Amino acid sequence: MDWALNLERIVLSLLRPMEDVLPLSVAPTMPFVAHDFGQTFSKSSDALRRIRADIVAGKLQPGQKLSFKFLVTCYDMGTSPLREALCQLAGQGMVELESQRGFRVAPVSRADLEDVIAMRAHAEIYAAGLSITRGNDAWRRNLGDASLAFTLVAAKAGDQRPIDERWEEIHRRFHFALIGACGSPTLLQFCKQISHRYDRYRRIAIPVQAVMAGPAQDHREITQAALSGNSKQAQSLLRRHIDDMAGVVLERYHRGAWMPKD
């Protein structure tokens, strides 16, 4: 295996944003970046990405009122693109819309967390099964790269660095590389949306990288099973991986339940 070439491909793939899912950044997307990758960005889509990222990162807290006065000064744009973004986020369950009374960040609750965990597990495991059955060589290569990339950034035990956007992106890339060949755009979109909701819980419950050291090993095992076409084993490993993480998140949620903020 040509190590240098391999690394280069991985690095390049990390630089390229994963269409509309990954760019989690608070800074506005640069126009030239958008154009370079064949996708035009508007203020609306920027608003969508930035607000979602800030919700997932916990900068906008669960239950927080999102007044337009506040948003206009925060994100430096008119109400129209903001409203558009909030509407889409409402459809994804990231914000709540009460007619004539504005928007607020979707509150957190044990019931919602359990719902999110159950749906994410079911959808992602199902998609993984399809993907492993249907995946071709390009998919296998991409999965290998994503897994390796995650290994490279994975924390050592005891690492107290906070989880940041880069870590999130690489982590997310692995999970979507795994299910990317499932063949169903609808299922993929559902997985994207539910994972954003899940990530918010995980991100608030597990702010530092230390706890996420174990998953690197999980990812490698899942990758191995997936690449060898053993979909049953990959699915059960994935289920264990998701359950383990969900257990930690649930337990932490139960202890220090986050309060809505007004």
Added chain:
Amino acid sequence: MDWALNLERIVLSLLRPMEDVLPLSVAPTMPFVAHDFGQTFSKSSDALRRIRADIVAGKLQPGQKLSFKFLVTCYDMGTSPLREALCQLAGQGMVELESQRGFRVAPVSRADLEDVIAMRAHAEIYAAGLSITRGNDAWRRNLGDASLAFTLVAAKAGDQRPIDERWEEIHRRFHFALIGACGSPTLLQFCKQISHRYDRYRRIAIPVQAVMAGPAQDHREITQAALSGNSKQAQSLLRRHIDDMAGVVLERYHRGAWMPKD
């Protein structure tokens, strides 16, 4: 069983719109209706409902360009609420948004149809299983009512009346009564969205009620299995029901594939 009281309850339940899913009407929702049922409506939500209904009914054809000039005159409102509605519909896969190039009705294709069918079947059957396990008496009563209501409006064989909004609403009400106790808001919302997409295909493929006479019997059998708590049997009946219908839709689609319109 008190027949008159039963009928009255069913009729009443039919008059009440099923929150945001059912009101499929081209006329704007009356304000007093909105207030009466504890939900305020805005022009945006009206636009959402009306446009979605028109897409499902085929009045807005697959692939059709949705220019604001056209929409503003059609729906008699400004661009803001229309834009908001279109954004949400884009998130639900009913319209496509190409940045800076406007909106168009989501095109139809065999691949999309197969995706929609597969996802609808998987999600709805899964939800039905959960619902039957978790449902309480209120759920059973509601399911019985919905099934009976559908029986009452179901067509006799050879009925050439076109499928209208009322038929759609009662049909939809049955399917959601079945899965209503699944316990997962997220899963329910997914089922709602995917069913709208599926309904569009079915509605264009099967414009008259005649073909939909068989399903009434299916519904009764499914209800019976569900009410007796036999989730496995209900699921397999539901699967057969969905597969049968999907087969007809697919076959008709294949014969007379609808062309995009500009």
Added chain:
DNA sequence: TGGCAGCGCAATTTCGAAAATCCATCGCTG
């Protein structure tokens, strides 16, 4: 003192116009 109607402020929602972008056409150049 408790309750309710009316009033005024603040916030959302909607509109109409300005700005930015795209597309087709035309003219120029090699």
Added chain:
DNA sequence: CAGCGATGGATTTTCGAAATTGCGCTGCCA
């Protein structure tokens, strides 16, 4: 004559202000 860049019109996108709605306060009345 083909290819490329500029120009004009049409459309989308965004903004700022008007209109509408909700909410809290005050004052009146029982």
